[in-house]
Amino acid sequence: MIQNRTIEILVGAFMAAGLVAFFFLAMQVSNLSASNNGEGYEVTARFDNIGSLKVRSPVTMAGVRIGRVSEIGFDRATYEALVKMRIEGQYNVIPEDSFAKIFTAGLLGEQYIGLDPGGSEKYLQAGSEISLTQSALVLEEIIGQFLFSKAEEGGTLEKAND
C-alpha cells in the first residue's frame, strides 16, 4: 500500500533527523572531539592554593588549550594541592622546567592553568611533575594586601604631616 510506504519513509526521515540532531549535539555542541580521554599523557603539579580550579578546567600554553585538569587531590603531608592534568598527545615537546600558573579568565571568569615554557632540553612525559608553580590569586588576599599597603602609605603621610 502506498499509504504505508509513505508512513515508513516519513518515520525513517524522522528517526534520521533525530539521530542527526544527536550527532550534532555530540560533535558540534559538546566537546566529544576534544574529550578523547584515552589519549595524551598525564603530568602533576603542586600548588599552595588552587583557588577555584576544577576538574576539566583547561590547561593552556600561550593561550592555546593543550589539555585539561583530570584530577585534583590534597597532599596531607605537605598541605599542598596535587593537580593532575592530561596533556594531549600532540603536545609532547613541553620543556620540563615549564612554569605552571593558575590564571583567571577575565575578572570573574573561571580559572585555568597556563604553562610558560622553560628552556630545558628535556620534555615533560607521562608521570612527570612540574616543580615550578604559582598559586591562584585569591581576590581577598589581593584586596587585603592593597588595603594594607594603602594604610601603610597613609601612615607615612600622616607622620610626614606631623
Add this chain to the structure above:
Amino acid sequence: MLNALAQLGRVGIGMLERLGRGHLLLLGILRGLPDLLPRPGLLIKQIYSVGVLSILIISVSGLFVGMVLGLQGYYILSQFGAEQTLGVMVAASLVRELGPVVAALLFAGRAGSALTAEIGLMKATEQLSGLEMMAVDPIRRVLTPRFFAGFISMPLLAALFSALGVLGGYFVGVGLLGVDDGAFWAQMQAKIDLYEDVFNGVIKSVVFGLVCSWIALFQGFDALPTSEGVSRATTRTVVHSSLAVLGLDFILTALMFGD
C-alpha cells in the same frame, strides 16, 4: 468531623487504587513487548502518529526558544562583556533543561492528549471490548505499540528541539548581534560536556517519554467511557504529564548535576 475524615480516607484509597491500576497497566504494556517485536509495522504506524506528527511543533518551538535565548542572553552577557559565552549559555540551558523539558511538555500537549483521546474513544465506542471479545488483548495490541512509540520518539524529539534551539541561538547571536562565530562554537564546545550535559539530557528525555506515554495511555484506558469522561481524561493527561515532567526534572537534575 468523622465524615470529613472518611471523605479524606475515600479520596486516599481512590488515589491508591488508581496508582495500582496504573502500575498494573504498565506491567501489562511491558509484557506485550515480545509480541510487538515480530510486528514492527504496528510500531512504525504509531511512531508516525506520535513522533512524525509532532516534528513541526517541536522544531518551530525549538528554533524560537533558541532565538529568544540568544537575544536575552546577549543583552545580559554583554553587560559583563561576556557575549563570547553566549553559545555556552544557549547550549547549556537547551541541552540540560529546556530541550528535554519543553519538548516533553509539548509532547504531552500534542501527542499525549491525542493518545488519551484516541484510547478513550476506543473505549467509549466499545472497540477495546470488541477486541477483547475477538480474543485480542487490547493492552498488547493497542497500548504497547503506542507506549514504545512514545518512548522512542521522545528522545529524538528532544534532540531535535535542542539542536534547532542551538541553531536558533546561533542565528540570533552570530547572525544578528555579531557575536564572533568562532568564539560562539569554541566556548560552547569547551564548556558543554558530552556525558555530563548531553547524555544526562538524553536520559531525562527518555524518562519523560516513558512517563508521558504512560500517563496518556493510562488516562485513556481508565477514562469513563463517555464523551465527558474522555474530555476530562484528556485534560488530566496534559495536567498530570506537565506536573510529572517538571517534578521529575527537579529530581533528576538534583541527582545528576548536584555534587
Add this chain to the structure above:
Amino acid sequence: MVESVDSQVPLVSIRGLRFSRGSRVIFDGVDIDIPRGKITAIMGPSGTGKTTLLKLIGGQLRPSAGTILVDGQDIHRLGNRDLYRLRMRMGMLFQSGALLTDIDVFENVAYPLREHTDLSPSMIRKLVLLKLEAVGLRGARELMPSELSGGMARRVALARAMVLDPMMIMYDEPFTGQDPISMGVLVELIRALNDASRLSSIIVSHDVQETAAIADLIYVISNGKVIESGGPEAMINSELAWTRQFMQGLADGPVPFHYPAAELADDLLGGTC
C-alpha cells in the same frame, strides 16, 4: 476441539449468578440456560444489566458469586490462554458495532483472521468477501467505518463476528436506534445466519416485537432476577402482570408511571425548598 459434549447439554448454563457494581446489585441469583442451535432472547427494561450479562458470559467481567459454563467450561476459572481460545469461538455484536475506526470495512472483517490464523492473503480475501456478501455489503468493502450508517456498521460487525465461524453469537441490543428497513434486514439476517450456520444466538434487547418475531426462547429479567421464561407466544400472553406490561408496552402497571416521590399535594403545598 472436544466434541464429546452432548448436544442436549445447554451451550451456556448460568447458575446462581450474582453481580454488583459498587453497592448496586445488578444480578441477584440468576439461572439461565441457553440451548444449542436456537435463538435465545434476554429481555428486560433498560438498566437491568442485560449488556453486563453478555460481558459476564464473555468473561470480560467477573461475577461475585455463581458460575457460568460455556460449552462445558467455567469461563471464570479459565487461564488467559484458554479464555482467549474460547472467545475465538464466541462472536459478539456490540451495540455500536465497535468497528476499528482506523481501518476500512474489509480490514475490519479480515482482522480476526489476520490475528488468529496463518491463512494466505488470497484465502483471507475470499473468506472476507463471502462474509460481506452474506450481510449484503460486499460493495462497501472500501468504506471507512465513519462512512457507514448505524445499520451498515452493525452488519459489518456481524460479518466480523462470523468470520471465524463461531459456535455462538451474542447480540447486544441489535435493533436499537434502527430505521424500520435496517431493523427488518437485521431480523432477517440474524434468523438466516442462525439457521444456515448451526449457530446458537443470544439476543439482548428491549425491542419486543422484533425480538419476539425471531426468538425461540425468551427470558424476561428485572431487578436482578429472571421473572419468567418461555416461548414468545407464552410471554406475550403471560399470566404475570409484570411480564404482560413489559411485553405489551403498557404505560402503567406493576412498574409505576411515577418515579417514587412524596404525595403531589404535599409537594405543592410544602414549597419549603
